[in-house]
Amino acid sequence: MAQKAVINRPGKRRVFGVYFRNNWQLYLLLMIPVIFVIIFKYAAYPGLRIAFMNYKPAKGFDGSPWVGWQTFEKIFRDKDFHRALRNSLAFNFLDLAIGFPVPIILALLLNELRFPRYKKISQTVLYLPHFLSWVIIASVALNLFKPETGLINILMKNAGWIEEGIPFLTEKWHWAVTYLLLGVWQNMGWGSIIYLAAITGIDAELYEAATIDGAGRWRKIWSVTLPCIRGTMVTLLIMNLGRVMGSNFERLDAFGNVQVKEFQYQLAIYIYEKGLAGANFSRATAVGLFQSLTGLLLVLGSDWVSKKLGEDGLL
């Protein structure tokens, strides 16, 4: 064994030398993104130690004392953190519960649509909200939903359905519904693309066979289309489950106002307000670390589950 290794080593080294001489250009190219992520991403990781320090910006890293897990103990007793965590989880699960089936239903409807030109135009229109920023969506929403001047409220008042304008964006429960529905609305068209692609891949013979067996339209959807896109559905569901700890700062920020703070206060807002606005760096970093770690675990977990179920992994 030892002899063999000795014989092998110089040969291997020479082979590697030849390999590198032939391929150094590839590694040179790779260095550009590698250096890029080191400077702009990896270099931020050492900053995570703030979570274990009582960090004071004026004193810097060297002057601030280490405090161990103290900051974490503090945040787990912090009422604001509880509220932010509860809101994040609740809204992300609701987002998933409503937002997951809608693109599937939309894809099925689009697939059943008989008029190709109409289908194309409506697809173009339905994808549009995905390309607009949350600021624009929230600004337009204001024009629709303000109690006094919003179009929806004006129309409903004119129709005599309501006396007072409904506070769609300024009362927390109304806000929750509006916020969630607008999220679903923004993503439904774009989310349907992936399912339409999967549906396109279904073997036409399956439909012919079903037709011969006397299956009608709904029966074909139920017994052919849905089973055939099951894989895509499972993968996307698991992928989205992996994201329930995440949060979209811009969406929350754009729809935020004082009256709905109770529900709008989610982890991203907590971190921003405690950290950047409140200069409580250690606490915000600790919550950020908590969010990143649980997020990573969830993604790894969902990847594992997905592979166990025989679907493609995510990683």
Added chain:
Amino acid sequence: MQNTSKLVQEKKPSLWKGINRVRVSDFVIALVILLLSLTCILPFIHVAAKSISSNTAVLSKAVYLWPKDINLDAYASIFKDGQLTYSMGYTVLVTVLFTLIGMIVTICAAYPLSIKGLKGRSFFSFFLMFTMYFSAGLIPEYLLMSSLGLLNTMWVLVLPLAFSPYNMLIMRSFLVSTIPESLYEAAKLDGASHFQTLFKIVLPLSKPIIATLSLFYAVGRWNAYADAKYYITTKALQPLQYLLSNMVLSSGSDAISLSENAAVVSTPEVLQAATIMFATLPIIMVYPFVQKYFVKGAMIGAVKG
């Protein structure tokens, strides 16, 4: 024989019934799609109509989908004030730089990683992708930007997000699936270096994906404003979306209004509608022409390699 004819006879009525049912359900489906599509258009038509209506018409709540007493006063104030037009130009500059740098870095990552025999391929993939799954979080990143001297500069909007691992994945799967290995081997036999292969073979063949990803980068940059909110306090360096958020959504200390500088001829309602349209129109005008590239990208992303 007998059996078959019996079958056909049995089928006929059900087939007819089927066609009738299809007609009704076709109509229902088309209607549902129509309603959904309208929710994506009508809100914008309403805001557009408001933005070119007179103050009195808007105040008396008489503007629905069609403008009343058409005038362009609000837009005139926007151009006179100049904040938004300046910000638009600045945001275009940031977006172009961001897209250029992002594409260069993405190609530099995707091409080597698409080559099957590359030693360390999975290590480098993991190294580049890891940041997508585990981020350091806001405060460490803020301190990093601060120590890089990027706070309150244009570059903080251009550099940190310019490399997207997700877009790199899409490009890599495109290269793996569209460029056959035999092509690389032929280039190698002809004595082409990897650089030559990249410029003479890979790039010309990846024009569609380059178009798609450039659009992904550009739209992403155009729409994002969280990083501007975190890292930039200088008003002149804030991108259009952030300015819009301060003008329309904010009522706090950072609220900005046009009317301080502009000759006030429009009510806030009309002026706000015009501001929203000013920021939305560029996207809506380009969108129909580029959306097919996006759809392609979304499909490749879905089939990720």
